[in-house]
Amino acid sequence: MNAILSGMRVVEAAAFVAAPLGGMTLAQMGADVIRIDPLGGGLDHKRWPVTHDDVSLFWCGLNKSKRSVALDLGKPEAREIAMDLITAPGEDAGILLTNFPPRGWLDHDKLRERRQDLIQLTVQGDRHGGSAVDYTINSRVGIPYITGDEGGAATQEAVNHVLPAWDLVTGQMAAVGLLAAERHRLKTGQGQHVKLPLEDVALAAVSHLGLIAEAQLGHQRERHGNELFGAFGRDFKTADGERLIVVGLTLKQWQAICEAMGLHEAVKALGERLGLNLDLEGHRFQARKELAALVDAWMSRHSFAQASEALTKQGACWGKYQTLTQLVTQDEACSTANPMFRMINQPGVGPHLAAGLPLNFSGMDRLPAGIAPALGQHTGEVLSELLGITQAQYGGLRARGIV
Amino acid sequence: MNAILSGMRVVEAAAFVAAPLGGMTLAQMGADVIRIDPLGGGLDHKRWPVTHDDVSLFWCGLNKSKRSVALDLGKPEAREIAMDLITAPGEDAGILLTNFPPRGWLDHDKLRERRQDLIQLTVQGDRHGGSAVDYTINSRVGIPYITGDEGGAATQEAVNHVLPAWDLVTGQMAAVGLLAAERHRLKTGQGQHVKLPLEDVALAAVSHLGLIAEAQLGHQRERHGNELFGAFGRDFKTADGERLIVVGLTLKQWQAICEAMGLHEAVKALGERLGLNLDLEGHRFQARKELAALVDAWMSRHSFAQASEALTKQGACWGKYQTLTQLVTQDEACSTANPMFRMINQPGVGPHLAAGLPLNFSGMDRLPAGIAPALGQHTGEVLSELLGITQAQYGGLRARGIV
Numbered sequence: 001m002n003a004i005l006s007g008m009r010v011v012e013a014a015a016f017v018a019a020p021l022g023g024m025t026l027a028q029m030g031a032d033v034i035r036i037d038p039l040g041g042g043l044d045h046k047r048w049p050v051t052h053d054d055v056s057l058f059w060c061g062l063n064k065s066k067r068s069v070a071l072d073l074g075k076p077e078a079r080e081i082a083m084d085l086i087t088a089p090g091e092d093a094g095i096l097l098t099n100f101p102p103r104g105w106l107d108h109d110k111l112r113e114r115r116q117d118l119i120q121l122t123v124q125g126d127r128h129g130g131s132a133v134d135y136t137i138n139s140r141v142g143i144p145y146i147t148g149d150e151g152g153a154a155t156q157e158a159v160n161h162v163l164p165a166w167d168l169v170t171g172q173m174a175a176v177g178l179l180a181a182e183r184h185r186l187k188t189g190q191g192q193h194v195k196l197p198l199e200d201v202a203l204a205a206v207s208h209l210g211l212i213a214e215a216q217l218g219h220q221r222e223r224h225g226n227e228l229f230g231a232f233g234r235d236f237k238t239a240d241g242e243r244l245i246v247v248g249l250t251l252k253q254w255q256a257i258c259e260a261m262g263l264h265e266a267v268k269a270l271g272e273r274l275g276l277n278l279d280l281e282g283h284r285f286q287a288r289k290e291l292a293a294l295v296d297a298w299m300s301r302h303s304f305a306q307a308s309e310a311l312t313k314q315g316a317c318w319g320k321y322q323t324l325t326q327l328v329t330q331d332e333a334c335s336t337a338n339p340m341f342r343m344i345n346q347p348g349v350g351p352h353l354a355a356g357l358p359l360n361f362s363g364m365d366r367l368p369a370g371i372a373p374a375l376g377q378h379t380g381e382v383l384s385e386l387l388g389i390t391q392a393q394y395g396g397l398r399a400r401g402i403v
Numbered sequence: 404m405n406a407i408l409s410g411m412r413v414v415e416a417a418a419f420v421a422a423p424l425g426g427m428t429l430a431q432m433g434a435d436v437i438r439i440d441p442l443g444g445g446l447d448h449k450r451w452p453v454t455h456d457d458v459s460l461f462w463c464g465l466n467k468s469k470r471s472v473a474l475d476l477g478k479p480e481a482r483e484i485a486m487d488l489i490t491a492p493g494e495d496a497g498i499l500l501t502n503f504p505p506r507g508w509l510d511h512d513k514l515r516e517r518r519q520d521l522i523q524l525t526v527q528g529d530r531h532g533g534s535a536v537d538y539t540i541n542s543r544v545g546i547p548y549i550t551g552d553e554g555g556a557a558t559q560e561a562v563n564h565v566l567p568a569w570d571l572v573t574g575q576m577a578a579v580g581l582l583a584a585e586r587h588r589l590k591t592g593q594g595q596h597v598k599l600p601l602e603d604v605a606l607a608a609v610s611h612l613g614l615i616a617e618a619q620l621g622h623q624r625e626r627h628g629n630e631l632f633g634a635f636g637r638d639f640k641t642a643d644g645e646r647l648i649v650v651g652l653t654l655k656q657w658q659a660i661c662e663a664m665g666l667h668e669a670v671k672a673l674g675e676r677l678g679l680n681l682d683l684e685g686h687r688f689q690a691r692k693e694l695a696a697l698v699d700a701w702m703s704r705h706s707f708a709q710a711s712e713a714l715t716k717q718g719a720c721w722g723k724y725q726t727l728t729q730l731v732t733q734d735e736a737c738s739t740a741n742p743m744f745r746m747i748n749q750p751g752v753g754p755h756l757a758a759g760l761p762l763n764f765s766g767m768d769r770l771p772a773g774i775a776p777a778l779g780q781h782t783g784e785v786l787s788e789l790l791g792i793t794q795a796q797y798g799g800l801r802a803r804g805i806v
Contacts, residue, residue: 004583016652021611025576029583043653048633048685049617049624057613057620058633064611125720127741131656135631136722139638139648140734144629145726147565148551158638158646158724160629162550165568168608172575173428177762179582180407180432184766186589192766199736200743200761205571206727207744207758207772208424208467210460212737214452215727216755217460221452226547226563228538230451230461235542235561243561245542249419250446253534282451317528319539321561323548324609324618331543333602334615338530340603341610352619355610358603359580363587363595 002364003030009093010178011036011086012066013106015044017134017164018198019099019123020062021171026097026178027065028357030367034382035066036082038073039403041375055348060372064344064354069383070376071403078402079105081383087115088386094191095178099123108193117191119181121174127197134164134198141202142211142221150225170201227288231281232257234292235321242304243321246295246311251279256316261298267291328353342369379403405767406433412496413581414439414489415469416509418447420537420567421601422502422526423465424574429500429581430468431760431770437785438469439485441476442806444778458751463775467747467757472786473779474806481805482508484786490518491789497594498581502526511596520594522584524577530600537567537601544605545614545624553628573604630691634684635660637695638724645707646724649698649714654682659719664701670694731756745772782806 008031012023020035027033037045047058069085071078082105086096094115099122102108108120125132138144138161148159177194185191206212214221226235226245232254233247248254258264267278270290276283284291299307304320311318327334334353336343344354354369383389383403397403411434415426423438430436440448450461472488474481485508489499497518502525505511511523528535541547541564551562580597588594609615617624629638629648635657636650651657661667670681673693679686687694702710707723714721730737737756739746747757757772786792786806800806 004587017612024611025579046683046685048688049613049622050633050685051620054685057616061611061613061616126736127743131718131720132722133650133652133720135636136648136650136720139646139722139724140730140736142725142727142730143566144638144724148562158629159551159562160631160638160648161564161566161568162627162632163546163564163568163608164612165564165566165571168568169571169575172572172579173762176428176575176578176582177764179579179586180762181764181766183582183586183589184407184764186586190766192764194765195763196761200741200758203737203741204743204758204761205566206730207756208427208464209420209567210452210464211727212731212758213460213464213749213752213755215731217454217753219452220726220728224565226561228563229565230453233538235547235563243542245539245563247536247539249536280449282449282453282457285451315534317534317536317539319535319542321542321547322545323623324545324614325623327543327545327609328615328618333529333543334606338603338606340530340607346616349616350620352616353610355603355607355615358599358607359576359583360598361580361584361587361595362597363584363593 003367004361004364005029005031007092008032008095008182009034009090010095010097013082013096013098013100015042015099016047017062017167018170019097019174020044021168022174022178023066023097024062024064025172025175025357028367033066034069034085034378035063036069036071036085037375039070039376045375051349053348057349060346060349063372065370066373067378067382068373068375069379071379072401073105075402077400081387081402083111083114084387085382087111087118094118095182096120097174097178101129102193112191117185117189119178119185119191119194121177121181121194121196123170123174124195124197126199132199134166135160137166137199137202141206146221146223148223148225150223166198166202169205170196170198173201230285232284232288232291234288236296236299238299238302238304238307240303244304244307245319245321247317248284249281249317253317254284256314257295257311260310260314260316261295263294263298266294270294339366344369344371346371347374376403406770407764407767408432408434410495411435411498411585412437412493413498413500416499416501416503418445418502419450420465420570421573422500422577423447424571425577425581426469426500427465427467428575428578428760433770436469437472437488437781438466439472439474439488440778442473442779448778454752456751460752463749463752466775468773469776470781470785471776471778472782474782475804476508478805480803484790484805486514486517487790488785490514490521497521498585499523500577500581504532505596515594520588520592522581522588522594522597524580524584524597524599526573526577527598527600529602535602537569538563540569540602540605544609549624549626551626551628553626569601569605572608573599573601576604633688635687635691635694637691639699639702641702641705641707641710643706647707647710648722648724650720651687652684652720656720657687659717660698660714663713663717663719664698666697666701669697673697742769747772747774749774750777779806
């Protein structure tokens with residue numbers, strides 16, 4: 001099939017979210033991504049959530065559409081093979097993605113001796129290579145102290161995020177880094193070692209969002225519960241107990257809410273009383289409690305069906321709060337009606353929805369979501385294709401416990 | 404300066420986080436990113452946080468290192484100029500990044516009439532082009548219902564995230580999409596229209612992390628407060644009242660915690676009592692309350708200085724909880740000691756730390772973080788460079804209120 005990255009080959013030596021997600025992003029664009037694991041599986045092979053039979057839904061989810069090579073990496077001969085795979089010839093090959101320390105068989109200088117134009121991207125914890133994961137970074141950059149109930153500020157509570165947001169961002173940045181480096185190699189022939197610390201990804205994001213500047217200017221960001229900072233947005237409950245969020249970030253979004261709920265006059269009167277211009281997002285934030293009371297009163301008189309109809313009719317920006325179970329059973333966007341999704345039958349798991357790539361390229365067919373490989377499923381095939389290892393030689397490797 | 408994307412030119416017509424962040428990521432790799440705004444600024448020009456003088460730290464943070472062109476886009480002549488800029492000649496140009504509906508001057512087919520190999524990437528709300536922002540997507544994909552206190556599950560509370568995680572991921576995916584499409588164009592000459600719905604980014608991520616499969620298999624993910632799902636990790640308070648997180652996701656990380664705190668025997672006894680093998684991450688999650696009690700008892704007897712020394716000595720995975728103020732005043736990683744950061748003097752804001760790119764390419768110098776442009780600062784220069792508009796012609800545009 002004609003895919004945007006057809007012909008590119010990437011070797012991945014990684015675990016958990018960020019680097020495997022970066023690799024899978026490339027695989028879902030058609031690159032041949034070969035993940036190398038130790039026999040028996042890497043550090044993430046049993047990561048929860050798991051099935052009753054201990055098959056990792058996490059691992060399957062993050063390694064779709066890759067090929068799997070399993071080697072006894074404790075043995076020098078296996079490490080030689082791994083290095084040969086990483087540096088095997090191919091115009092669009094010689095690309096390594098890892099989140100392991102660049103030592104031993106992942107030593108960039110040693111690998112470059114075998115392939116001068118190697119591109120290696122190493123995801124690190126901190127920039128010195130120290131240990132860090134999403135959750136330890138998140139606590140450092142201040143997010144848990146500004147999440148959750150307003151009351152929490154007084155009690156100094158911290159609310160960890162559940163979504164590994166930094167891992168997700170880092171995974172995409174890993175793909176960015178590899179594509180940029182490969183573009184540069186196409187133009188100049190030059191390879192390189194790209195480093196991407198998870199810590200720096202988070203620090204850069206809080207800088208870009210203005211949070212570092214704000215703190216340096218002496219403003220301590222408060223906790224604002226479920227309220228969207230700097231504009232109007234919050235969760236509300238309808239008369240029949242459903243929860244939804246309405247957002248009035250832009251003036252148009254705000255006017256749609258007012259129109260849907262018939263609030264124009266009440267809002268105008270409120271603005272006059274408070275001396276605020278509620279057409280301005282910042283003033284809406286200052287009047288958020290009073291505005292929320294108006295919206296809340298309307299919501300408490302309307303069912304979810306009525307509210308969603310009125311909001312949708314005005315093109316308002318809103319969303320329903322759903323549990324994951326509601327998402328998978330009731331939301332059309334999370335079904336095969338959405339062409340990003342496909343039902344796959346993952347061995348050991350059974351049929352379930354799996355997502356392909358959110359990017360939709362008009363110039364080519366969309367690759368359907370693939371299944372994850374079984375551990376080592378492609379070892380023989382890859383060693384034959386890339387290294388020309390014969391069946392007899394493979395038998396020998398097997399006998400020596402290398403594969 | 405030699406940068407990884409030197410020579411690439413991107414026109415950005417966008418607002419808020421995702422698309423501007425995608426553009427800035429390319430700019431921080433050396434691409435010439437030209438942001439087009441209406442006179443007076445776009446929808447995000449005053450987005451909070453702001454200074455006392457209403458200068459948006461958010462806007463400045465997300466538009467660093469770009470050039471700014473301001474046009475009266477309500478006028479047909481201005482829209483013609485914008486279309487000319489988007490489709491201006493240049494081998495590595497003809498790239499448009501937007502999160503506005505692809506209509507009018509952003510209509511892909513009309514733009515392609517001017518430049519056949521145009522690459523356009525449109526960030527959408529949902530896949531039908533409907534209105535959605537980070538927070539309305541987050542509520543739909545189920546994250547607020549699994550965030551926060553365990554007690555919250557009973558009361559059906561929802562905890563919104565403060566970090567616009569989906570926007571951050573989408574911004575990087577926009578850069579991925581443009582780089583992949585440009586690579587394809589380098590090889591084939593073919594341009595295309597790439598679509599990237601924010602909703603699909605979030606749905607794909609919850610699929611990849613195993614959350615959709617888990618729900619389809621009939622498991623309703625519970626709220627687990629600050630506990631890391633499926634392994635051991637939580638916040639603890641030291642004897643002197645500091646908060647830190649320790650994570651024992653891998654066996655090595657877990658053993659480092661036990662070693663630092665002298666817990667090996669107590670953990671062994673606990674495992675025997677509970678009939679669990681606490682070397683397994685899933686069993687550690689099952690015994691998380693009992694394990695946390697052991698760690699908590701140790702923490703309550705040690706100061707932060709003692710705890711951090713003991714954990715660091717063992718190479719444990721841990722992090723301090725910091726407020727944003729603590730981050731900017733006390734953390735060496737958030738200072739110019741980290742080469743990603745630079746003090747910039749942003750007009751209207753004053754000196755503050757700003758982050759460059761987290762990706763560090765060994766093959767080239769690291770671009771220092773730049774400042775954001777003033778609105779329209781580069782209009783004359785860009786119109787002259789790209790369209791050959793003379794000073795006299797520019798005077799005419801000015802007189803007619805176009806620029």
